[in-house]
Amino acid sequence: MGAMAWNERMSMEFIIAESAEDMGRRAADRIASFVEADPACVLGLATGTTPIGLYADLVADFKAGKLSFAEVTTFNLDEYRGLAPEHDQSYRYFMKKHLFDHIDIDQARTHVPEGANPDADAVCAAYEQAIAEAGGIDLQLLGLGPNGHIGFNEPEDTFPKATHCVDLTESTIQANSRLFDSIDDVPRQAYTMGIGTIMAARSVLVVVEGAHKAEIVKKAFFGPVTPEVPASILQFHPNATVIVDPAAGELCRDLA
Numbered sequence: 001m002g003a004m005a006w007n008e009r010m011s012m013e014f015i016i017a018e019s020a021e022d023m024g025r026r027a028a029d030r031i032a033s034f035v036e037a038d039p040a041c042v043l044g045l046a047t048g049t050t051p052i053g054l055y056a057d058l059v060a061d062f063k064a065g066k067l068s069f070a071e072v073t074t075f076n077l078d079e080y081r082g083l084a085p086e087h088d089q090s091y092r093y094f095m096k097k098h099l100f101d102h103i104d105i106d107q108a109r110t111h112v113p114e115g116a117n118p119d120a121d122a123v124c125a126a127y128e129q130a131i132a133e134a135g136g137i138d139l140q141l142l143g144l145g146p147n148g149h150i151g152f153n154e155p156e157d158t159f160p161k162a163t164h165c166v167d168l169t170e171s172t173i174q175a176n177s178r179l180f181d182s183i184d185d186v187p188r189q190a191y192t193m194g195i196g197t198i199m200a201a202r203s204v205l206v207v208v209e210g211a212h213k214a215e216i217v218k219k220a221f222f223g224p225v226t227p228e229v230p231a232s233i234l235q236f237h238p239n240a241t242v243i244v245d246p247a248a249g250e251l252c253r254d255l256a
């Protein structure tokens with residue numbers, strides 16, 4: 001038997017949606033189908049501007065009586081180290097604002113790394129243990145940082161394995177400063193699931209929008225797999241779906 005070309009073996013599904021709204025709707029439908037198939041599933045969730053629309057779609061589905069999150073467990077990818085849950089830029093606050101406070105989820109089953117606890121080793125070990133106790137993550141939602149990061153796994157020499165504390169890169173601090181009063185208010189560190197944690201999810205779903213991400217989308221999903229572009233490792237995930245809006249997919253039309 002001849003050797004298969006890498007592209008033939010690659011199981012990643014790459015979808016260029018018709019619009020940013022269509023990207024959100026398709027991603028929400030994917031998440032909804034997991035919840036419908038297993039009402040007690042474990043979802044990995046993400047923050048950022050990109051998933052806001054899909055969370056609104058999930059809230060609408062819940063309000064229309066189509067979906068219940070009563071038995072769902074969630075684990076968020078990351079949290080700023082040093083921000084309390086009440087801080088309006090904390091990821092716990094974001095999740096409550098965009099999803100948790102509008103659906104029937106049991107808030108005790110929603111997990112976000114404990115940003116207010118400075119004991120990094122304790123926070124990270126507890127997070128890994130909680131994920132293991134929940135039976136692992138069924139579907140992990142991911143956004144893509146402009147430098148190729150997933151969660152807060154920044155470009156590095158190696159792929160970090162487990163949940164850990166990271167020093168944010170200047171470019172991430174810069175990119176995220178738009179949401180803070182001043183760049184000096186952006187935390188310099190974060191707790192994030194590791195690449196190993198993310199790769200252990202049984203399925204992953206990546207959403208990306210905007211022309212400013214077009215270059216990194218091409219690199220991450222069609223370029224070499226390297227820790228310099230952390231998201232590129234998702235090419236090796238056995239069950240990965242990437243949904244991008246037309247602007248973010250612009251350079252991949254002939255590759256997808």
Ligand code: GLP
Nearest residue numbers: 047048049050143144145151152
């Ligand atoms: C942040 C988050 C990531 C997110 C990324 C992209 O840094 N830690 O999880 O995917 O930003 O965010 P946006 O969708 O706002 O571009």
